[in-house]
Amino acid sequence: MTSLQKEYDYIVVGAGSAGCVLANRLSEDSASRVLLLEAGPKDGSIILRMPAALGLPLQSTRFNWGYTSEPEPGLNGRTSDQHRGRVLGGSS
Numbered sequence: 001m002t003s004l005q006k007e008y009d010y011i012v013v014g015a016g017s018a019g020c021v022l023a024n025r026l027s028e029d030s031a032s033r034v035l036l037l038e039a040g041p042k043d044g045s046i047i048l049r050m051p052a053a054l055g056l057p058l059q060s061t062r063f064n065w066g067y068t069s070e071p072e073p074g075l076n077g078r079t080s081d082q083h084r085g086r087v088l089g090g091s092s
Helices: 017-026 055-059
Strands: 010-013 034-037
Touching: 010 017, 017 034
Parallel strands: 010 034
Antiparallel strands: none
């Protein structure tokens, strides 16, 4: 193993609410090495803190994964947006 390579006991993918809680609990054991991975940016943007700006992060792929549903028969075949937070903390 070179000095740049790291070994971990646990790798948690996704720093949403559940991922953060899991990583926190796993890291309570000081003998365990835990890596928490998140693809999105830090949630420090003022846009995320302004209730009046709620629509902006929902339209931005910087803060939202941009998922859509399959065509829904009850919606005459239309799709619906499935907003999921793409930042530390996920959608919480």
